[in-house]
Amino acid sequence: MNHPSDLTAMMNLRSDFWHAQVLRILEHSPECAGEFQRQARLKFSGDDLRDILNQIKELTGFDDTTADVDNHASDHTIAIDPELARIALALKHANLFRVWAVLLQFARKTNRNSIPRALLAEKLADHGVNVSDRNLRRWLYRGHGLYWQITESTVYFAGQKLLSARLTAYVLEHGKSDLIKTNQPGRNRQMYISLAGSLAQFEAQVYAAWIASRNNPLIARSVLQMLFNRTARILRQWEASAGVTATSNEVQYHPQFNNSVPDHAIMYEADLGNGLTETRFRARTVNTYHAPVIKQHAKRGQGRRILRAVVEVLQSVEPAGNCGQGGSRRASTGGLKPTGRLYFDNITKARQSRKHSGERTRYIRLGAAFTKHPKGLWDFSPDGTQQYTDRTEFSRPHMGFHKAIMYAKDVL
Numbered sequence: 089m090n091h092p093s094d095l096t097a098m099m100n101l102r103s104d105f106w107h108a109q110v111l112r113i114l115e116h117s118p119e120c121a122g123e124f125q126r127q128a129r130l131k132f133s134g135d136d137l138r139d140i141l142n143q144i145k146e147l148t149g150f151d152d153t154t155a156d157v158d159n160h161a162s163d164h165t166i167a168i169d170p171e172l173a174r175i176a177l178a179l180k181h182a183n184l185f186r187v188w189a190v191l192l193q194f195a196r197k198t199n200r201n202s203i204p205r206a207l208l209a210e211k212l213a214d215h216g217v218n219v220s221d222r223n224l225r226r227w228l229y230r231g232h233g234l235y236w237q238i239t240e241s242t243v244y245f246a247g248q249k250l251l252s253a254r255l256t257a258y259v260l261e262h263g264k265s266d267l268i269k270t271n272q273p274g275r276n277r278q279m280y281i282s283l284a285g286s287l288a289q290f291e292a293q294v295y296a297a298w299i300a301s302r303n304n305p306l307i308a309r310s311v312l313q314m315l316f317n318r319t320a321r322i323l324r325q326w327e328a329s330a331g332v333t334a335t336s337n338e339v340q341y342h343p344q345f346n347n348s349v350p351d352h353a354i355m356y357e358a359d360l361g362n363g364l365t366e367t368r369f370r371a372r373t374v375n376t377y378h379a380p381v382i383k384q385h386a387k388r389g390q391g392r393r394i395l396r397a398v399v400e401v402l403q404s405v406e407p408a409g410n411c412g413q414g415g416s417r418r419a420s421t422g423g424l425k426p427t428g429r430l431y432f433d434n435i436t437k438a439r440q441s442r443k444h445s446g447e448r449t450r451y452i453r454l455g456a457a458f459t460k461h462p463k464g465l466w467d468f469s470p471d472g473t474q475q476y477t478d479r480t481e482f483s484r485p486h487m488g489f490h491k492a493i494m495y496a497k498d499v500l
Contacts, residue, residue, distance in 0.1 A: 098127060101303070107140065114147045121150035166193045166215070167278040167385045169248065169394065170301040171271050173294045175255050178267045178317035182291050184231040186283050187224075190215050191236065191245035202244045216284025234258065248273075252394045256401040266314045266424045268402070274395030276301045280383040289329060296330035300379035306337065306431050308374040314424055327377075334375040337464040339451055341369045342476035345468055348449075351497035358477070368477070369496050373451070376464060431466065438472040447471045454478065 098106055110124050121144050128140045144150065166189050176185035190211050195201050203211065209224055219227070228238050234254055237244040246254065252273040259267045279297040283290060295316065299305065312323055327334065341349050343366065353371035360366055431451045432438040438450045450472035454465040467477045 098124075110140075111143065111147070114144065118148035118150070121148040125150070165280040165282050165383070166190075167280050168192070169252070169273045169391075170276060170279050170281075170294070170298040172248070172252055172255070172273040172394075173281065174271070174298050174316060175259065175267050175273070177291055177294055178264070178315065179255070179259065180317075181231075181235075182287055182294075183219075183227055184235050186217055186290060187212065187227055187231065188235045188245060188251065189281075189283055190217065191243065192248070195245065195247075201247065202242050205238070205241055205243055208243060216282070248390055249394050249397050253397040253401050256398045257405065260401070260405045264317070267317065268398070270424045271315060272395055272398045272402075274391040274393070274398060277388055277391070278385040280385070288325070292326040292329035295323070295326040296332050296379045297382050299332055299377045300382040301384065304376060304378045306374050306376050311424065331380040333378045335378065335462050335464060336375055337373045337466060338370050338457070339373045339466045339468050340454070340477040341371070341468045343368060345470060345476070346496075348468065348470065349496045351495065353496040355494040355496070355499060371496075373466065432472075435469075435473075435475050438469060442472040 098109060101109060106127070110128075113120060114124065125141060125144055128137060128144070168189055173185060176182060187208075190208075191203060193215070194203055194211055205228075209219070209221065212219060212224075228236070228243065232238050235246055235251060237246075256268050256272075259265065279301050281290075281293050281297045285293075309320055309323065313320060316323065318326075326332070341353065346369065349369045350371050353369040355367060356370055357365045358368045428445055428448070429441060430449065431453065432441065433453050435452055438452050441450065448471075450469050451466040452469050452472075452475050454467050454475075454477070457463040457465050467475050469476060
């Protein structure tokens with residue numbers, strides 16, 4: 089990514105990677121300064137934004153004096169840990185988490201860990217959270233001992249580190265270890281999330297922020313169901329609400345790896361050039377999810393301390409049980425398990441991974457398929473050392489005598 093034509097894709101990079109790439113590109117293409125200033129305002133705020141704009145100005149001489157550099161994010165957005173928010177959603181604690189997030193923002197501004205109960209409803213309204221006195225009382229009593237401690241007149245909220253440890257213990261005690269087994273709070277930078285709107289809108293924002301924090305991941309829908317403890321129908325509703333899109337992917341298998349072809353793979357004729365063709369297989373794999381631009385905090389903050397507290401809880405309790413509402417087939421085999429990275433942008437990165445994690449199945453990106461709908465193509469590489477198929481080889485599905493698509497389970 090070293091040419092101005094790639095500027096749009098820059099927004100998908102993590103904040104620190106984005107910063108390094110921008111400085112490198114501007115050394116050779118100062119005309120891109122205006123676009124990078126626009127992107128900086130979407131990814132940073134406060135002193136971090138001011139420093140980056142000054143660096144761009146020093147490198148290129150470009151200065152947009154109309155920029156509004158504020159020391160705070162929008163009144164309705166709060167920087168929160170996307171994994172912590174995900175766990176709260178999975179536990180059906182979204183309303184409690186919204187209240188806790190407002191308390192967190194109040195503590196950041198006042199340096200106090202408590203708030204008068206009479207003032208809490210006003211602070212919630214300031215962030216676009218409208219709730220009746222009766223429901224607020226219910227939320228406070230429900231979250232007592234977990235998200236906060238309440239007295240007759242005051243709410244004492246739990247900090248990020250304490251809440252992360254409490255929720256970790258809570259999910260383990262309730263047999264939902266899949267929520268924490270592979271994805272722990274503190275690993276990623278915080279995302280700015282709006283608290284305003286309905287409960288469904290807030291949940292959709294958290295979902296989109298989680299996708300954005302993972303840099304638009306390749307992930308199975310069944311895994312998302314387990315991580316968020318929701319059905320596929322609810323996830324699709326969130327995607328429609330928050331503007332999250334999914335791109336399908338397919339894996340191509342060279343004939344020498346027919347033993348590894350899944351049953352649902354389809355047979356196709358590969359165009360090898362010079363009039364030569366070869367029968368091969370191609371199988372649908374996990375989707376790539378793309379989130380809209382969501383501002384990410386420039387620094388990790390308390391992330392390491394939060395993660396350390398979570399790991400200590402995990403090590404003190406033997407994880408057991410599964411979170412089964414999502415309906416994943418993995419529930420019968422022990423739930424989610426870390427698999428390591430499987431998908432790589434090029435053969436060089438796959439080989440580097442092989443040096444660290446040994447020989448195992450990897451998929452190497454070939455590019456996009458030239459079809460009516462966008463689709464990513466990947467090459468199956470059992471050892472991660474070389475590429476066996478090519479993006480341009482696809483010709484047409486192999487049809488049987490009855491003009492029907494032929495599947496691997498029927499011919500292998």
